Amino acid sequence: MSIINDKKERIQWFQDARFGMFIHWGLYSIPARGEWVRSSERISKEYYEQYFEEFNPVNYNPKLWAKAAKEAGMKYAVMTAKHHDGFCLFDSKLTDYKSTNTKLHRDFIKEFLDAFRAEGLKVGLYYSLLDWYHEDYLAYADRHHPMRGNEAYKNKSHDFDRYLDYMHGQIRELCTNYGDIDIMWFDFSYDDMAGEKWRATELVNMVRSLQPGIILDNRLEASGESYGSIKTLNPSIYSGDFASPEQIIPPEGVTDCEGNPIPWEACITMNNHWGYCSTDKLYKPAKQIIRKLVECVSKNGNLLLNVGPNALGEFPVEASQLLSEIGLWMKENNKGIYNCKMSQFVKPEWGYYTKNKNLLYAHIFEGNIGALPLIGLKDKVKKARLLSDGSEIKFCNGWNTKEFEKDLFINFGPIDTATYPIPNHIDTVVELELL
Structure with missing residues (x-):
């Protein structure tokens, strides 16, 4: 069976679900200036270490998160197992930089998975291909690393294969120790850091051998600004099962080079940050989010709506209110979302x-x-x-x-x-x- 036909079978539930929750949470919730804060402010590893020592989300209760997602009409959720800063929210045996070594000594990913499964939602894990904590990830010459252009790192040696062994090992842990995972959401490829730079064929073969029914995004070879070979008639083995446009809804959906629709998911933020930002109060109104969900479905797409919990492990009040408002509409109108797709009729003006x-x-x-x-x-x-x-x-x-x-x-x-x-x-x- 071809790669394209394989995708059609395993992606069906995803295309029926249409609406999911994205959760960006980690140490960056303490500085509360977004998940890229270490890069944007070029924060040193030593300075950032204080957040690891301090992290103590005493109010983390993923059962409440799962209930909120379900009541909002969401059918699946994806949470950051590791973001670009390298901090792991799961009990990896390959690093000490993990949640089980913080004050609460808890495996937050396991708790997330258990809670959301209990509510009947499909579950996914986000994993950053970048790692600003690992010694063997490129620093000086990388355009995203916090220490880019820092002369102290110019002649620092790196063994990138050693980093890849580490990264592959962590993905193996996630695919082995946490039950059935429905989505693996990789993030992201850029410049020459794409495809086989990640040993992507090896990685995908390993993931699919451990999790045969899992679906993957397209970011082992692409990013939120590009789609990769998933749009071609000869997609690579690591092309993914769906495209992942970011902070945009494609004007005409996403199609291959012959105009045939391919699965896609627009990931968007509630405000203008993925991770918690205490000063960002520019939350989109529920009306806009609902209408954008409808637009996605009308173009054969999904909507993955992000929440950035705070340092205590709570959803912001504004986010909780939005989810409640969306849920009221979804309760009455979800038949127009679930299992739906583009129609053959011209888009009406109204x-x-x-x-x-x-x-x-x-x-x-x-x-x-x-x-x-x-x-x-x-x-x-x-x-x-x-x-x-x-x-x-x-x-x-x-x-x-x-x-x-x-x-x-x-x-x-x-x-x-x-x-x-x-x-x-x-x-x-x-x-x-x-x-």
Whole structure:
């Protein structure tokens, strides 16, 4: 069976789920200036060590996180097992730089996996290919390392293969000691640090031998700004199962070179940071996030929404409130998200369509003057129902719609030609049963 056919089988649950939670958490939650703080401020290993000594998230309770994710309508979650700073949230036997050596002596990844599985969610682990703590990771000449351009590191020797042995060993631990892992989310490739620079073929073969059903992102050869060979008709063995655009929703989705859709997942932040940033209060409103989730699904994509817990192990209040608001909408309208994909119909001006078999979901963001047009759907729809409560929506036959013979019209009040507000200002979803 080809690489492409293999992908289609194991990716199906992911494409049905459509909505997941990303969790960026680690030592960087203490300085609280984002997960790249050590690089952006060129912080030395010695100075950063204070956060390792201090890390004491006494309020960490992943059961609460899992419950919040489930109530928000999310079907899976991905958490940072190791970010670029090299600190491990799991009990690796290959390093002392890990959560079990901090004040609480706990394996936070094991607790995360147990809690989210208990809520029925699929689970994934994020693992950074970069490592600013390991002595054998490139420093002086690397454009991301905190010590880049630092003359004290110019002649420092590195054995990159020794780092790769370490990195592969940690992935083996994660794939061996923690039960079934549904997603491995690698991050990221750049410049010549891509593909076989990571010994990617060897790594993928090892992961798939230990976790046959796992799905992988595309960042062993790409990043959030590129897709790699997953877009080609001859993808590499390490091309991944889905593309991972970052902080953007592709205008036309993601397709291969012949225009065929390929699985993708847009990862976005709630504010403007992945890791906790105490001063970043620019949280996106629930309305925007819900509409962007709909947009992703309408283009055959998923949305992975990030939360950056604080140093105590808590979700920020703003994040918890957003998840609750999203959950209220999802509770009534999730049929227009789960198991849905792009429809064959042209995107309407008032919103988007998603589709599941013979059910077409009209996601209406904006009301119309008079009846709402469903362009090209005349004689193609058996019935219409408001998804939130199942109530019937009658087709309009107003005198002012006679000219539009190919179009179907609906309205949210008794008079066909009158103007009524849409029932839900965030997104009113109408389920259309196609003939």
